[in-house]
Amino acid sequence: MSETKAFQDYYPDDFAHCYGCGRLNEDGLQLKSYWDGDETVCRYQPRPYHTGGFPGFGYGGLVASLLDCHGTASAAAAKYREEGRKMGTEPALRFVTASLKVDFIAPTPIDGILEVRGKIKEVKGRKVTISETLSAGDKVVAKGEVIAVLIPENFMAEK
Amino acid sequence: MSETKAFQDYYPDDFAHCYGCGRLNEDGLQLKSYWDGDETVCRYQPRPYHTGGFPGFGYGGLVASLLDCHGTASAAAAKYREEGRKMGTEPALRFVTASLKVDFIAPTPIDGILEVRGKIKEVKGRKVTISETLSAGDKVVAKGEVIAVLIPENFMAEK
Numbered sequence: 001m002s003e004t005k006a007f008q009d010y011y012p013d014d015f016a017h018c019y020g021c022g023r024l025n026e027d028g029l030q031l032k033s034y035w036d037g038d039e040t041v042c043r044y045q046p047r048p049y050h051t052g053g054f055p056g057f058g059y060g061g062l063v064a065s066l067l068d069c070h071g072t073a074s075a076a077a078a079k080y081r082e083e084g085r086k087m088g089t090e091p092a093l094r095f096v097t098a099s100l101k102v103d104f105i106a107p108t109p110i111d112g113i114l115e116v117r118g119k120i121k122e123v124k125g126r127k128v129t130i131s132e133t134l135s136a137g138d139k140v141v142a143k144g145e146v147i148a149v150l151i152p153e154n155f156m157a158e159k
Numbered sequence: 160m161s162e163t164k165a166f167q168d169y170y171p172d173d174f175a176h177c178y179g180c181g182r183l184n185e186d187g188l189q190l191k192s193y194w195d196g197d198e199t200v201c202r203y204q205p206r207p208y209h210t211g212g213f214p215g216f217g218y219g220g221l222v223a224s225l226l227d228c229h230g231t232a233s234a235a236a237a238k239y240r241e242e243g244r245k246m247g248t249e250p251a252l253r254f255v256t257a258s259l260k261v262d263f264i265a266p267t268p269i270d271g272i273l274e275v276r277g278k279i280k281e282v283k284g285r286k287v288t289i290s291e292t293l294s295a296g297d298k299v300v301a302k303g304e305v306i307a308v309l310i311p312e313n314f315m316a317e318k
Contacts, residue, residue, distance in 0.1 A: 015212040020220045027208040028218075049186040053174040053253060053310075059187075060227040060256045061179045065220025072219075094212060096266075097219045102259045 006032035007040075007073040010087040015094045015151075020069035029065065033073040033118075040074040040118040040130075042066065046110035058108040063142050066116050067132050068100050071146025074118040075128035079150065082123045095128065095148035102144040109136045126150040165191035166199075166232040169246040174253045174310075179228035188224065192232040192277075199233040199277040199289075201225065205269035217267040222301050225275050226291050227259050230305025233277040234287035238309065241282045254287065254307035261303040268295045285309040 008021045008031065016024045021031040033042040044066060052059040075095040080087050108114065114136055121129040127149055134142040167180045167190065175183045180190040192201040203225060211218040234254040239246050267273065273295055280288040286308055293301040 011212070017210045017214050018212045019209050019218040022210070022212065025208060025210060049184060050178050051176040051181070051184060053170070053177045053181065053255070055176050059178040059224070060231075060259065061220055061224025064223030064227060064259060064261075065218070068219040068223060096212070097261075097263050099263065100219065100223060100259075100261045102223075102256075104256050104258065 004034060005087075006034055007077045007087065008032060010076075010092070011094060012092045015092075018069060020065045021073060029069075031066065031069045031073075033070050033077070035077065036117075038120070040070065040077060040120075042070040042073070042116040043113050044116075045113050048110075050110050052107070056109065056111065058110045060102075060104065063104065063108055063134055064100065064102050066114065066134060067102055067142070067144040067146060068097055070116040070118055071100070071130045071132060071144075072097055072148045074120065074130045075146070075148035078120040078123050078128050078130075091153050094151045096151055098127070098147045098149045100144065100146050102142055104142050106139065106141045108134065108141045112136060121145070163193060164246075165193055166236045166246065167191060169251070170253055171251045174251075177228065179224045180232060188228075190225065190228045190232075192229050192236070194236065195276075197279070199229065199236060199279075201229040201232070201275040202272050203275075204272050207269075209269050211266070215268065215270065217269045219261075219263065222263065222267055222293055223259060223261050225273065225293060226261055226301070226303040226305060227256055229275040229277055230259070230289045230291060230303075231256055231307045233279065233289045234305070234307035237279040237282050237287050237289075250312050253310045255310055257286070257306045257308045259303065259305050261301055263301050265298065265300045267293065267300045271295060280304075
Protein backbone atom coordinates (compact mmCIF):
# COMPACT_ATOMS: atom_id res chain seq x y z
CA MET A 1 0.00 0.00 0.00
CA SER A 2 2.87 2.36 0.66
CA GLU A 3 3.50 2.67 -3.08
CA THR A 4 0.18 4.40 -3.71
CA LYS A 5 -0.82 7.89 -2.68
CA ALA A 6 -2.87 8.15 0.47
CA PHE A 7 -6.41 9.61 0.52
CA GLN A 8 -5.07 12.67 2.32
CA ASP A 9 -2.47 13.27 -0.39
CA TYR A 10 -5.33 14.22 -2.72
CA TYR A 11 -6.73 16.93 -0.45
CA PRO A 12 -6.49 20.38 -2.08
CA ASP A 13 -3.65 22.43 -0.56
CA ASP A 14 -6.02 24.81 1.22
CA PHE A 15 -7.64 21.85 2.99
CA ALA A 16 -4.47 19.97 3.90
CA HIS A 17 -3.60 21.72 7.17
CA CYS A 18 -5.24 19.34 9.63
CA TYR A 19 -3.09 18.58 12.68
CA GLY A 20 -4.25 14.99 12.47
CA CYS A 21 -3.86 14.26 8.79
CA GLY A 22 -2.79 17.33 6.79
CA ARG A 23 0.33 16.76 4.72
CA LEU A 24 1.04 20.51 5.04
CA ASN A 25 0.95 20.54 8.86
CA GLU A 26 4.59 20.01 9.79
CA ASP A 27 3.83 19.58 13.49
CA GLY A 28 0.93 17.21 12.94
CA LEU A 29 0.48 13.45 12.90
CA GLN A 30 0.26 13.27 9.09
CA LEU A 31 -2.03 10.25 9.16
CA LYS A 32 -2.32 8.34 5.87
CA SER A 33 -5.33 6.26 4.82
CA TYR A 34 -5.64 3.70 2.02
CA TRP A 35 -8.07 1.21 0.53
CA ASP A 36 -7.63 -2.41 1.49
CA GLY A 37 -10.29 -4.12 -0.59
CA ASP A 38 -13.62 -2.72 0.55
CA GLU A 39 -12.18 -1.56 3.86
CA THR A 40 -9.95 1.41 4.56
CA VAL A 41 -6.83 1.26 6.69
CA CYS A 42 -4.50 3.69 8.45
CA ARG A 43 -1.42 2.75 10.45
CA TYR A 44 0.27 5.04 12.92
CA GLN A 45 3.15 4.86 15.37
CA PRO A 46 2.29 7.09 18.35
CA ARG A 47 4.90 9.47 19.74
CA PRO A 48 6.38 8.73 23.18
CA TYR A 49 4.58 11.71 24.74
CA HIS A 50 1.14 10.58 23.55
CA THR A 51 0.63 8.94 26.93
CA GLY A 52 -2.64 8.73 28.76
CA GLY A 53 -2.91 9.00 32.52
CA PHE A 54 -0.17 6.43 33.08
CA PRO A 55 2.90 5.82 30.89
CA GLY A 56 2.89 3.17 28.14
CA PHE A 57 -0.69 3.73 27.06
CA GLY A 58 -2.23 6.41 24.87
CA TYR A 59 -4.54 9.27 25.75
CA GLY A 60 -8.16 9.24 24.67
CA GLY A 61 -7.78 12.21 22.36
CA LEU A 62 -5.25 10.28 20.26
CA VAL A 63 -7.72 7.45 19.77
CA ALA A 64 -10.40 9.98 18.86
CA SER A 65 -8.07 11.76 16.42
CA LEU A 66 -7.21 8.51 14.64
CA LEU A 67 -10.87 7.58 14.23
CA ASP A 68 -11.88 11.10 13.25
CA CYS A 69 -9.26 11.77 10.58
CA HIS A 70 -9.40 8.26 9.13
CA GLY A 71 -13.18 8.57 9.08
CA THR A 72 -13.34 11.78 7.06
CA ALA A 73 -10.64 10.50 4.69
CA SER A 74 -12.53 7.24 4.21
CA ALA A 75 -15.70 9.23 3.55
CA ALA A 76 -14.01 11.14 0.72
CA ALA A 77 -12.61 7.94 -0.78
CA ALA A 78 -16.02 6.25 -0.57
CA LYS A 79 -17.76 9.18 -2.25
CA TYR A 80 -15.26 9.24 -5.14
CA ARG A 81 -15.75 5.51 -5.54
CA GLU A 82 -19.54 5.86 -5.47
CA GLU A 83 -19.30 8.48 -8.22
CA GLY A 84 -17.04 6.22 -10.24
CA ARG A 85 -14.27 8.82 -10.12
CA LYS A 86 -10.60 8.57 -9.33
CA MET A 87 -9.35 10.52 -6.33
CA GLY A 88 -7.74 13.73 -7.46
CA THR A 89 -10.26 14.41 -10.23
CA GLU A 90 -12.25 17.65 -10.05
CA PRO A 91 -14.28 18.79 -8.24
CA ALA A 92 -12.35 17.80 -5.12
CA LEU A 93 -14.33 16.06 -2.39
CA ARG A 94 -13.44 16.96 1.21
CA PHE A 95 -15.48 15.94 4.24
CA VAL A 96 -15.82 17.29 7.77
CA THR A 97 -17.03 15.41 10.82
CA ALA A 98 -20.63 15.90 11.91
CA SER A 99 -20.44 13.40 14.76
CA LEU A 100 -17.93 11.04 16.30
CA LYS A 101 -18.58 8.17 18.70
CA VAL A 102 -15.79 6.29 20.42
CA ASP A 103 -16.10 3.22 22.65
CA PHE A 104 -12.89 2.59 24.55
CA ILE A 105 -12.52 -1.15 25.04
CA ALA A 106 -9.01 -1.56 26.46
CA PRO A 107 -5.95 0.60 27.19
CA THR A 108 -4.13 1.50 23.95
CA PRO A 109 -0.43 0.58 23.99
CA ILE A 110 1.71 3.19 22.23
CA ASP A 111 4.98 1.26 21.90
CA GLY A 112 3.97 -0.19 18.53
CA ILE A 113 2.00 0.61 15.40
CA LEU A 114 -1.76 1.11 15.78
CA GLU A 115 -4.14 0.20 12.98
CA VAL A 116 -7.45 1.87 12.22
CA ARG A 117 -9.81 0.02 9.90
CA GLY A 118 -12.93 1.58 8.42
CA LYS A 119 -16.01 0.07 6.86
CA ILE A 120 -18.26 2.19 4.67
CA LYS A 121 -21.63 1.80 6.35
CA GLU A 122 -23.61 4.22 4.20
CA VAL A 123 -23.14 6.80 1.44
CA LYS A 124 -26.25 8.95 1.28
CA GLY A 125 -26.08 12.21 -0.63
CA ARG A 126 -23.62 14.51 1.10
CA LYS A 127 -23.37 12.25 4.17
CA VAL A 128 -21.14 9.21 4.66
CA THR A 129 -21.16 6.95 7.72
CA ILE A 130 -18.03 4.98 8.59
CA SER A 131 -17.71 2.33 11.31
CA GLU A 132 -14.21 1.81 12.61
CA THR A 133 -11.98 -0.30 14.82
CA LEU A 134 -8.63 0.58 16.35
CA SER A 135 -6.26 -2.32 16.97
CA ALA A 136 -2.90 -2.84 18.63
CA GLY A 137 -1.56 -6.09 17.19
CA ASP A 138 -4.45 -8.55 17.19
CA LYS A 139 -6.34 -6.75 19.92
CA VAL A 140 -9.19 -4.35 19.21
CA VAL A 141 -8.78 -1.54 21.74
CA ALA A 142 -11.51 0.83 20.52
CA LYS A 143 -14.49 0.99 18.21
CA GLY A 144 -16.13 4.02 16.74
CA GLU A 145 -18.39 5.62 14.20
CA VAL A 146 -17.96 8.79 12.18
CA ILE A 147 -20.70 10.62 10.33
CA ALA A 148 -18.98 12.87 7.81
CA VAL A 149 -20.50 15.58 5.64
CA LEU A 150 -19.21 16.86 2.31
CA ILE A 151 -17.96 20.46 2.35
CA PRO A 152 -20.06 22.46 -0.16
CA GLU A 153 -18.30 23.14 -3.45
CA ASN A 154 -18.87 26.91 -3.25
CA PHE A 155 -17.17 26.99 0.16
CA MET A 156 -14.24 25.07 -1.29
CA ALA A 157 -14.05 27.51 -4.21
CA GLU A 158 -13.87 30.51 -1.88
CA LYS A 159 -10.75 29.23 -0.19
CA MET B 160 -10.92 30.32 39.78
CA SER B 161 -7.24 30.45 38.96
CA GLU B 162 -6.39 30.69 42.66
CA THR B 163 -7.61 27.19 43.41
CA LYS B 164 -6.02 23.92 42.37
CA ALA B 165 -7.47 22.26 39.29
CA PHE B 166 -9.04 18.78 39.38
CA GLN B 167 -6.05 17.43 37.46
CA ASP B 168 -3.62 18.83 40.06
CA TYR B 169 -4.95 16.22 42.49
CA TYR B 170 -4.21 13.23 40.23
CA PRO B 171 -1.59 10.93 41.81
CA ASP B 172 1.80 11.34 40.11
CA ASP B 173 1.64 7.94 38.38
CA PHE B 174 -1.65 8.97 36.77
CA ALA B 175 -0.67 12.49 35.74
CA HIS B 176 1.02 11.75 32.39
CA CYS B 177 -1.92 12.32 30.05
CA TYR B 178 -1.01 14.28 26.92
CA GLY B 179 -4.31 16.11 27.24
CA CYS B 180 -4.36 16.97 30.93
CA GLY B 181 -1.41 15.51 32.82
CA ARG B 182 0.57 18.09 34.76
CA LEU B 183 3.66 15.85 34.34
CA ASN B 184 3.44 15.69 30.53
CA GLU B 185 5.68 18.56 29.45
CA ASP B 186 4.66 18.27 25.78
CA GLY B 187 0.95 18.04 26.51
CA LEU B 188 -1.94 20.47 26.63
CA GLN B 189 -2.07 20.51 30.46
CA LEU B 190 -5.80 21.15 30.55
CA LYS B 191 -7.17 22.40 33.87
CA SER B 192 -10.73 21.90 35.10
CA TYR B 193 -12.58 23.60 37.95
CA TRP B 194 -15.97 23.77 39.59
CA ASP B 195 -18.19 26.69 38.69
CA GLY B 196 -21.21 26.15 40.90
CA ASP B 197 -22.71 22.83 39.89
CA GLU B 198 -21.02 22.93 36.51
CA THR B 199 -17.40 22.28 35.66
CA VAL B 200 -15.32 24.47 33.39
CA CYS B 201 -12.04 24.26 31.49
CA ARG B 202 -10.54 27.02 29.37
CA TYR B 203 -7.85 26.46 26.79
CA GLN B 204 -5.99 28.52 24.21
CA PRO B 205 -5.22 26.24 21.23
CA ARG B 206 -1.76 26.27 19.70
CA PRO B 207 -1.33 27.73 16.19
CA TYR B 208 -0.66 24.31 14.67
CA HIS B 209 -3.91 22.82 16.02
CA THR B 210 -5.55 23.61 12.70
CA GLY B 211 -8.16 21.50 11.02
CA GLY B 212 -8.32 21.04 7.28
CA PHE B 213 -8.14 24.77 6.66
CA PRO B 214 -6.21 27.37 8.70
CA GLY B 215 -7.90 29.33 11.49
CA PHE B 216 -10.08 26.50 12.74
CA GLY B 217 -9.25 23.53 14.94
CA TYR B 218 -9.03 19.84 14.12
CA GLY B 219 -11.64 17.40 15.34
CA GLY B 220 -9.22 15.55 17.58
CA LEU B 221 -8.61 18.72 19.60
CA VAL B 222 -12.33 19.11 20.26
CA ALA B 223 -12.49 15.44 21.25
CA SER B 224 -9.47 15.80 23.54
CA LEU B 225 -11.00 18.77 25.33
CA LEU B 226 -14.28 16.97 25.93
CA ASP B 227 -12.56 13.72 26.89
CA CYS B 228 -10.07 15.08 29.43
CA HIS B 229 -12.51 17.56 30.94
CA GLY B 230 -15.06 14.75 31.15
CA THR B 231 -12.87 12.35 33.13
CA ALA B 232 -11.68 15.17 35.38
CA SER B 233 -15.27 16.25 36.02
CA ALA B 234 -16.19 12.64 36.79
CA ALA B 235 -13.52 12.47 39.49
CA ALA B 236 -14.63 15.77 41.00
CA ALA B 237 -18.27 14.66 40.97
CA LYS B 238 -17.46 11.38 42.68
CA TYR B 239 -15.47 13.09 45.44
CA ARG B 240 -18.38 15.48 45.93
CA GLU B 241 -20.90 12.63 46.02
CA GLU B 242 -18.80 10.92 48.72
CA GLY B 243 -18.63 14.17 50.67
CA ARG B 244 -14.84 14.17 50.39
CA LYS B 245 -12.37 16.86 49.44
CA MET B 246 -10.26 16.24 46.34
CA GLY B 247 -6.84 15.03 47.35
CA THR B 248 -8.08 12.84 50.21
CA GLU B 249 -7.31 9.11 50.07
CA PRO B 250 -8.07 6.86 48.33
CA ALA B 251 -7.49 8.85 45.14
CA LEU B 252 -10.25 8.73 42.54
CA ARG B 253 -9.15 8.61 38.88
CA PHE B 254 -11.46 7.91 35.96
CA VAL B 255 -10.94 6.62 32.43
CA THR B 256 -13.25 7.11 29.48
CA ALA B 257 -15.58 4.28 28.55
CA SER B 258 -17.28 6.18 25.74
CA LEU B 259 -17.14 9.58 24.12
CA LYS B 260 -19.68 11.17 21.83
CA VAL B 261 -19.02 14.44 20.00
CA ASP B 262 -21.44 16.42 17.84
CA PHE B 263 -19.62 19.05 15.81
CA ILE B 264 -21.93 22.02 15.36
CA ALA B 265 -19.71 24.67 13.81
CA PRO B 266 -16.05 25.17 12.89
CA THR B 267 -13.96 25.82 16.03
CA PRO B 268 -11.89 29.02 15.85
CA ILE B 269 -8.47 28.62 17.46
CA ASP B 270 -7.42 32.27 17.67
CA GLY B 271 -8.98 32.69 21.11
CA ILE B 272 -9.74 30.82 24.30
CA LEU B 273 -12.14 27.89 24.09
CA GLU B 274 -14.38 26.98 27.01
CA VAL B 275 -15.62 23.52 27.89
CA ARG B 276 -18.49 23.29 30.35
CA GLY B 277 -19.62 20.04 31.94
CA LYS B 278 -22.84 19.06 33.65
CA ILE B 279 -22.94 16.02 35.91
CA LYS B 280 -25.71 13.96 34.41
CA GLU B 281 -25.40 10.88 36.61
CA VAL B 282 -23.16 9.36 39.29
CA LYS B 283 -23.96 5.67 39.54
CA GLY B 284 -21.52 3.45 41.40
CA ARG B 285 -18.22 3.45 39.51
CA LYS B 286 -19.73 5.21 36.48
CA VAL B 287 -20.21 8.94 35.93
CA THR B 288 -21.91 10.52 32.91
CA ILE B 289 -21.02 14.07 31.93
CA SER B 290 -22.72 16.17 29.26
CA GLU B 291 -20.58 18.93 27.81
CA THR B 292 -20.50 21.94 25.54
CA LEU B 293 -17.53 23.58 23.85
CA SER B 294 -17.82 27.29 23.17
CA ALA B 295 -15.81 29.95 21.37
CA GLY B 296 -16.99 33.25 22.79
CA ASP B 297 -20.78 33.07 22.97
CA LYS B 298 -21.06 30.41 20.31
CA VAL B 299 -21.44 26.73 21.10
CA VAL B 300 -19.33 24.91 18.50
CA ALA B 301 -19.64 21.34 19.80
CA LYS B 302 -21.61 19.23 22.25
CA GLY B 303 -20.67 15.92 23.73
CA GLU B 304 -21.09 13.26 26.35
CA VAL B 305 -18.52 11.28 28.28
CA ILE B 306 -19.20 8.11 30.23
CA ALA B 307 -16.28 7.68 32.61
CA VAL B 308 -15.43 4.71 34.80
CA LEU B 309 -13.47 4.72 38.05
CA ILE B 310 -10.10 2.95 37.88
CA PRO B 311 -10.14 0.10 40.46
CA GLU B 312 -8.26 0.86 43.68
CA ASN B 313 -6.10 -2.29 43.44
CA PHE B 314 -4.95 -1.24 39.96
CA MET B 315 -4.08 2.20 41.31
CA ALA B 316 -2.13 0.60 44.17
CA GLU B 317 -0.04 -1.53 41.80
CA LYS B 318 1.29 1.50 39.98
